[in-house]
Amino acid sequence: MKKIIIFVANMNNTRFATVIHILTLLAKSPGEWLSSDWIAGSIQINPVIVRKELGELQDQGWVTSRKGKEGGYTLLIPGKDINLAAIYKTVKKTDVLGKKNLNPNPKCPIGKDMNKELEDLFAEIDETVFDALRHRTLESFVKQFG
Amino acid sequence: MKKIIIFVANMNNTRFATVIHILTLLAKSPGEWLSSDWIAGSIQINPVIVRKELGELQDQGWVTSRKGKEGGYTLLIPGKDINLAAIYKTVKKTDVLGKKNLNPNPKCPIGKDMNKELEDLFAEIDETVFDALRHRTLESFVKQFG
DNA sequence: CATTAATGTAATATGTTTTATTACAAATAA
DNA sequence: TTATTTGTAATAAAACATATTACATTAATG
Numbered sequence: 422m423k424k425i426i427i428f429v430a431n432m433n434n435t436r437f438a439t440v441i442h443i444l445t446l447l448a449k450s451p452g453e454w455l456s457s458d459w460i461a462g463s464i465q466i467n468p469v470i471v472r473k474e475l476g477e478l479q480d481q482g483w484v485t486s487r488k489g490k491e492g493g494y495t496l497l498i499p500g501k502d503i504n505l506a507a508i509y510k511t512v513k514k515t516d517v518l519g520k521k522n523l524n525p526n527p528k529c530p531i532g533k534d535m536n537k538e539l540e541d542l543f544a545e546i547d548e549t550v551f552d553a554l555r556h557r558t559l560e561s562f563v564k565q566f567g
Numbered sequence: 568m569k570k571i572i573i574f575v576a577n578m579n580n581t582r583f584a585t586v587i588h589i590l591t592l593l594a595k596s597p598g599e600w601l602s603s604d605w606i607a608g609s610i611q612i613n614p615v616i617v618r619k620e621l622g623e624l625q626d627q628g629w630v631t632s633r634k635g636k637e638g639g640y641t642l643l644i645p646g647k648d649i650n651l652a653a654i655y656k657t658v659k660k661t662d663v664l665g666k667k668n669l670n671p672n673p674k675c676p677i678g679k680d681m682n683k684e685l686e687d688l689f690a691e692i693d694e695t696v697f698d699a700l701r702h703r704t705l706e707s708f709v710k711q712f713g
Numbered sequence: 714c715a716t717t718a719a720t721g722t723a724a725t726a727t728g729t730t731t732t733a734t735t736a737c738a739a740a741t742a743a
Numbered sequence: 744t745t746a747t748t749t750g751t752a753a754t755a756a757a758a759c760a761t762a763t764t765a766c767a768t769t770a771a772t773g
Binding site for chain 1: 580581582585587591592609610611658661665666669672675677678681691699708711712713
Binding site: 458488 | 716717718719720721722730
């Protein structure tokens with residue numbers, strides 16, 4: 422699947438939950454082909470959303486798909502090779518601390534430098550989250566399920 | 568200002584940026600009364616938004632206000648006594664990793680436990696962010712400005 | 714080779730959240 | 744008394760997220 426992404430505005434707030442749910446199901450059934458309809462039934466969301474997220478997971482090289490009868494999706498790599506920071510990055514569209522205001526007043530001595538200072542702070546906090554997620558893997562997450 | 572909050576649905580994505588901007592301006596002018604209009608002019612957002620955020624900052628006990636001519640807002644406590652985790656908590660409405668899906672399928676062995684597992688993970692990441700923000704203060708943030 | 718079932722994706726609709734705006738009562742300085 | 748400011752409700756507009764419909768394409772299988 423090839424995509425040229427010009428600009429994606431939407432930050433889907435349930436995307437991390439959705440994607441880790443999808444990956445958990447796939448990791449629990451290695452070698453099997455799960456359909457978007459079946460996966461959607463577990464999450465109880467629309468199957469088109471599931472297919473879209475699976476498109477991103479294919480872009481990451483984690484998943485492949487098969488069309489037609491008996492088709493579906495399956496994991497290409499073991500869960501221990503997918504860490505949660507990488508999963509988060511596939512769905513993350515805004516900084517952890519949110520968005521900056523677009524036009525702080527350049528004539529105000531504070532306003533003119535605000536976004537530069539926030540840039541540094543926001544980047545640092547994002548890194549903190551990545552660090553915390555990096556040492557966790559899909560495998561360790563999946564192991565928690567009975 | 569007393570409020571009974573039944574349920575607040577809105578998570579304003581620029582709220583952290585807005586609130587830290589407001590607090591920075593107040594901290595840079597100790598003892599002065601800044602109007603919501605003047606503050607809004609620095610951020611270049613609507614003054615009503617500024618007054619709403621200042622309402623929350625008053626609830627925290629950090630700020631007080633004065634109505635009427637020559638009125639405005641001023642800081643009640645020094646910037647070193649306000650840490651960024653506390654600021655984040657005043658505006659935070661969702662977990663860092665986002666929202667959970669509402670109704671994972673209880674008949675699915677994965678679906679039925681998903682939100683419990685996500686709950687733990689999401690709480691842990693939130694704590695990580697609080698920890699990173701806790702050792703920074705408004706004072707240290709403000710000092711960065713020329 | 715017709716049928717069935719699945720992905721991939723566009724287009725559209727609906728719902729939710731965020732931000733801005735309008736309006737005005739209440740307060741207060743001068 | 745006038746001018747100015749907060750506090751807040753109500754509404755509007757914009758942005759974002761999710762769901763739905765539709766259908767071309769692909770592939771297994773009887």
